[in-house]
Amino acid sequence: MSAAEEVVAEGHEAVEAVPKRAMTLSTGTSLLVLAVLLIVPAFVKNFIIFQMTMLLIYGLAVLALNILTGGSGQFSLGQSAFYAVGAYTSAVLMEYFNVNYALTIPVSATVCFGFGYLFGKPALRLSGVYLALATFALATAMPQLLKLNFLEHWTGGVQGLVVTKPDAPFGLPMSQDVWLYYFTLVVTLAIYIFSVNLLRSRSGRAFMAIRDNEIAASSMGVNVALYKTLAFGVSAGITGVAGSLGAIAVQFVAPDSYTITLAISLFLGMVVGGVGWLPGSFVGAAFIIFVPNMAESISKGLSGAVFGVLLFLVIYLVPHGARQIAILGQQFAGKLRKN
């Protein structure tokens, strides 16, 4: 094997093979988590509910990246761009066309799917770090594109757009925050189930075959080009939904909200949650929301450094992220049962 081929082969191992059964939680655990998520709003302040809504939203965005990276083995640092497109699609539809917020979400998903699919086409020629760089360019360009003069009429330019927060429908006796939380929970649940089934389906197997070995996959008859772009499209579509929900929850969109920092946060969330482990996406989202706040409470001046140290500890102690902890927990539970 030549040196160049070795590099290529190594590139393929960048994402570890995850067996598809290890990608989800068991039914019992899933139901327990769901029950907790359903009950919690009754006991906490609106602010915590808002944070939990943001957790679900970022969790969705990390999940989307997880399908792309953990599923089909492609890297992306451009998720913030898809997130922005989703957010702006919803904001513009709601504010200029008075479209109901719930209806803007499928529109965002479709627009972002198309956008991701089209971006995935030329990006096919790139792999590994080169693809990451190309998507990085997309993320850097997006805030500036949103400021363009001829789009300013719609996007509000640098001033952004203020979005009206929806009230609970049918006169339900709950606050806007609680309603939005349940709404987000339902959307998240639907997408989570869709994602799990997608990865268990024929398409999911094709994704994983490409991830594990592209050449082998194509020789088995998998249409590599199609499935790679499809993975990009699906990932972008889900990120777009997250963006829409984010715009509604935060009530404001502006180019500064969707910088490369967001893309890197999502990437970080994926690694911390465990690449290729879907439930880990939400653990990763919790990490990117709460750990910076923790770091700030430890030291205001050195919050960045404290965050770095915490991140380093996580990577050093549990390199496979939350998945590793879950597996350890499972083994421990198994032992207890035997005794």
Added chain:
Amino acid sequence: MRFGRTLRAAALVTATAAIALTSGAALAQKKYDTGASDTEIKIGNIMPYSGPASAYGVIGKTEEAYFKMINDKGGIKGRKITFVTYDDGYSPPKAVEQVRKLVESDEVLAVFNPLGTPSNTAIQKYLNAKKIPQLFVATGATKWNDPKNFPWTIGWQPSYQSEAHIYAKWLMKEKPDAKVAILYQNDDFGKDYLKGTKDGLGAKASSMIVMEESYEVSEPSIDGHIVKIKAANPDVLLIYTTPKFAAQTIKKTAELNWKPLQILTNVSISVGSVMKPAGFENAQGVLSAAYAKDSTDPQWANDPGMKKWNEFVDKYMPGADKSDTSMVYGYGAASTLAKVLEMCGDDLTRANIMKQAASLKDFVPDTLLPGVKINTSATDFAPISQLQMQRFKGEKWELFGEIISGDVASE
């Protein structure tokens, strides 16, 4: 026993309410909203301590130090100020999260001096819906002066547009046949200046402005833009940039041996961080406008106000870089809040805070230029709206002309 006490308390409350109702304003009643008590006033703040605008984090640190000084001196009418400040990283979603934390978890009385136009836009609707004061926002956008639609939001510094108006007026008077080129940052800050200049020039804008050139804040150098502008051969250059780019612009025009009349935004007038790096010999004759004293300017060495500022920095922020204009800014903003809280007396309700913030009469913080005064009213939510023209000479700014008022109403 417990029951008895509750009853007695209830009776007392009723009695107090009755007295308050009958005697009206004659008796100064202690009135509090969430976040205020006999011993404490809780003030919230968000600042970009991390991220692209982290240089402004010094403002938050200065304010924290200022309130520490107030507390050491006994607080405001015996009440200590608890200043809770969080990092928003200059990101609007984070700003919303942190402000909600301040309001719903820390339960602050008011949010004071949050920084950045995007962050303030993101939290404005929320705070106004909750009827929580968004006091003295740290941004120069024009839209904060809008008491009709946003009665809970008030600005502080002069708006970018009103400053640009002043330059336009000056140009029309002194150089009516000027060929003007505008270099601006491609964001809300730069575009506000652009709009203010055009509005100020009015009908003459199209004939006077020969070139509008924008740059991105992420560009490492703007030398290329300067060369391009020079090719259009204007004789006036308006520099609407942040400090780093202002220094580059002044330096580059000198290198090109080009001597247009340069007018510089107030944002970038720091002697220490702009004029010195640009080279004093290159900066001679540059014009600008100011409302605050420059801490690095020797002409204020014996000024009583700046002496107080120097003592404050030496004692409460030892080791800080005194050439940082953010420290002058933070001091001025914090002293305005202290003034408003004093004016509130024992009525520390949110409504009264807004009422007092809109009733400032000729208030002069230590750090403002002589003659510049803070005035607000129920219809004027732009506290500082006066500026004075200045010219750079030798190693300092020389003020000239009179104090000019440049109020611009929000649309």
